[in-house]
Amino acid sequence: MSQTPKQLAADIAAACEGRKIRIMEICGTHTVSLFRTGARSMLPEGLKLVSGPGCPVCVTSQAWIDLACDLAARDEVTIVTYGDMVRVPGTAASLETLRARGADVRIVYSARDALAIARETPGRQVVFLAVGFETTAPATAATVLAARAAGLENFTILPGHKFVMPAMAALLADPDIPIDGFLCPGHVSVVLGTGAYEPIARDYHRPCVVAGFELENMLAGIAAIAAQVAAGAARVENVYTAVVRPEGNPAARALIEKVFQPGDDLWRALGNIPASGMALRDEFGDVDAMARFNLTMGSDVHPPGCRCGEVIQGKLTPAECRLFATTCTPQRPVGPCMVSSEGTCAAWFRYNRRGQAASQSRPTP
Amino acid sequence: MCLAIPGKILDVQDDATDVGGKVATVDFQGSQIEASLAMTPEAGPGDWVLIHAGFAITQLDEDEARETFESLRIALGEDTTQATEASENTESEL
Numbered sequence: 001m002s003q004t005p006k007q008l009a010a011d012i013a014a015a016c017e018g019r020k021i022r023i024m025e026i027c028g029t030h031t032v033s034l035f036r037t038g039a040r041s042m043l044p045e046g047l048k049l050v051s052g053p054g055c056p057v058c059v060t061s062q063a064w065i066d067l068a069c070d071l072a073a074r075d076e077v078t079i080v081t082y083g084d085m086v087r088v089p090g091t092a093a094s095l096e097t098l099r100a101r102g103a104d105v106r107i108v109y110s111a112r113d114a115l116a117i118a119r120e121t122p123g124r125q126v127v128f129l130a131v132g133f134e135t136t137a138p139a140t141a142a143t144v145l146a147a148r149a150a151g152l153e154n155f156t157i158l159p160g161h162k163f164v165m166p167a168m169a170a171l172l173a174d175p176d177i178p179i180d181g182f183l184c185p186g187h188v189s190v191v192l193g194t195g196a197y198e199p200i201a202r203d204y205h206r207p208c209v210v211a212g213f214e215l216e217n218m219l220a221g222i223a224a225i226a227a228q229v230a231a232g233a234a235r236v237e238n239v240y241t242a243v244v245r246p247e248g249n250p251a252a253r254a255l256i257e258k259v260f261q262p263g264d265d266l267w268r269a270l271g272n273i274p275a276s277g278m279a280l281r282d283e284f285g286d287v288d289a290m291a292r293f294n295l296t297m298g299s300d301v302h303p304p305g306c307r308c309g310e311v312i313q314g315k316l317t318p319a320e321c322r323l324f325a326t327t328c329t330p331q332r333p334v335g336p337c338m339v340s341s342e343g344t345c346a347a348w349f350r351y352n353r354r355g356q357a358a359s360q361s362r363p364t365p
Numbered sequence: 366m367c368l369a370i371p372g373k374i375l376d377v378q379d380d381a382t383d384v385g386g387k388v389a390t391v392d393f394q395g396s397q398i399e400a401s402l403a404m405t406p407e408a409g410p411g412d413w414v415l416i417h418a419g420f421a422i423t424q425l426d427e428d429e430a431r432e433t434f435e436s437l438r439i440a441l442g443e444d445t446t447q448a449t450e451a452s453e454n455t456e457s458e459l
């Protein structure tokens with residue numbers, strides 16, 4: 001029988017009695033939904049929610065953004081990308097500013113659209129910016145396979161897809177990041193399945209609970225984590241059973257495996273994480289924009305004063321960044337966490353500009 | 366980025382340019398979007414699917430789909446309208 005939000009909040013409060021619990025939500029959509037539904041305001045003093053590296057735009061390194069800008073500046077190149085990427089500031093420019101200066105940058109809803117553009121403009125080099133986690137990567141993989149089948153020679157991707165799990169493990173290896181449990185992403189888990197979190201629960205002894213985006217569902221997820229912490233348990237649980245299955249979507253994972261292999265990857269602030277990125281398999285080397293355009297990844301520098309790196313590791317709240325809501329706003333973002341609508345800084349700007357603690361922030365219902 | 370929306374498959378067409386060979390027309394709250402069935406090869410007309418970036422990423426049963434839509438609407442408010450408009454314009458912040 002499902003409980004009301006009030007009952008769930010009471011359960012959470014009971015589990016927090018006499019202890020502090022820090023829960024990390026990995027998914028950017030959770031970050032936003034936790035504010036929007038008012039879930040944050042129902043949580044007790046002792047429970048702290050911190051945002052993790054779950055916004056694909058935010059975890060992309062500046063060095064990678066600079067590569068995309070380098071490509072966009074070339075006459076023969078058309079950049080095809082999801083919308084959020086265009087506003088992320090690179091070292092010298094963003095894709096948006098380059099577009100204003102005449103670069104051919106197109107925003108699409110689906111990787112499939114990139115293929116259509118390549119087909120329609122045979123004289124141009126079409127580069128798809130492949131970012132996102134396991135939810136998005138199968139779409140890129142399917143598109144690469146379709147490009148191969150169609151013999152499209154003017155289509156490449158700039159590989160930037162990432163696996164969620166190695167980042168979770170990297171965070172847990174850092175003693176400065178105390179996390180008692182994870183609220184696991186709903187739609188990444190559609191592909192991964194709940195089984196993927198077993199190593200985190202077992203090897204790192206942290207509860208992992210998969211939840212959807214509804215108020216009751218998120219509170220049920222938090223209650224399940226809090227109850228486990230109180231009992232000293234660490235299991236994988238799923239409160240989003242309507243959508244997420246234990247085995248995930250094997251067909252989607254097979255697409256990823258066919259096209260990509262795990263490779264070292266540079267994450268914003270987290271640095272290089274072994275086997276965390278999706279590199280193209282050797283047989284798809286000709287679809288790799290890095291090789292076709294002779295690109296080498298530069299070093300990762302960050303906008304001066306921007307603390308996005310600490311924000312996505314849950315070390316700092318946006319309000320603790322000196323630029324938050326002063327120099328840095330969604331209209332004039334300094335860092336990626338303020339660009340994406342799912343970015344933690346953008347969510348705080350919208351719902352919690354004064355930077356109150358979770359338990360005191362009360363958005364109007 | 367990882368947001369996915371539930372919709373009902375109206376029709377499935379063969380499409381040689383798609384890896385799975387099948388593309389569906391999906392109804393999402395009255396507007397129609399195209400989605401590849403490469404990850405949900407068993408889905409057919411009348412089935413509910415969860416769509417992400419032009420691909421059906423999982424099948425849902427109808428009750429689940431309604432619930433999911435309800436939760437998305439609450440979670441995202443006006444943003445779901447934006448998502449629909451965005452898919453029509455093939456421009457989105459997903």
Ligand code: SF4
Nearest residue numbers: 307308321328335345
């Ligand atoms: S408020 Fe702006 S500058 Fe500060 S961490 Fe967030 S995105 Fe970076």
